[in-house]
Amino acid sequence: REEKIWLTLSFGMIMIFMLITGYQGFALGMAPPSHKETIDPQKVDETAPFNEPGIKQISENEYEVVMTLQLFSFTPSNIEIPAGSTVHFTLTSKDVVHGFEVAGTNINAMVMPGYVQKITQKFDKPGSYLVLCNEYCGAGHQLMSTTITVK
Numbered sequence: 001r002e003e004k005i006w007l008t009l010s011f012g013m014i015m016i017f018m019l020i021t022g023y024q025g026f027a028l029g030m031a032p033p034s035h036k037e038t039i040d041p042q043k044v045d046e047t048a049p050f051n052e053p054g055i056k057q058i059s060e061n062e063y064e065v066v067m068t069l070q071l072f073s074f075t076p077s078n079i080e081i082p083a084g085s086t087v088h089f090t091l092t093s094k095d096v097v098h099g100f101e102v103a104g105t106n107i108n109a110m111v112m113p114g115y116v117q118k119i120t121q122k123f124d125k126p127g128s129y130l131v132l133c134n135e136y137c138g139a140g141h142q143l144m145s146t147t148i149t150v151k
């Protein structure tokens with residue numbers, strides 16, 4: 001019957017619309033983030049997770065390090081982790097642009113005020129890794145260093 005044909009056609013149209021809408025939603029969901037996570041550089045001390053900088057074990061062999069960089073230090077400093085650990089760093093600067101370079105690894109990042117920098121690194125080899133600021137940040141720049149001890 002004619003009615004049946006119309007019913008089938010309109011049902012088909014609805015399905016097509018749903019597919020298009022669904023696909024758009026999916027495509028949007030899959031889109032890479034268009035900007036970095038931001039933070040008010042004046043309120044770092046009051047903004048999670050930077051209100052509690054430090055090292056935290058999140059699972060076996062996995063650690064989270066929340067760190068602030070400021071003239072001319074890293075907080076926390078002198079981190080210690082067991083060999084074989086994967087470390088998720090969450091970093092921000094409280095004043096000017098600093099660098100976060102870990103000698104003996106591929107870590108070499110800029111840490112800017114107003115932005116949150118995230119880096120994940122696995123530390124297999126025991127040793128003392130020198131952490132340096134590699135962006136000129138003022139008179140104390142060359143003193144700005146710490147260590148990550150892997151044992």
Ligand code: CUA
Binds near residue numbers: 097099
């Ligand atoms: Cu901080 Cu150079």
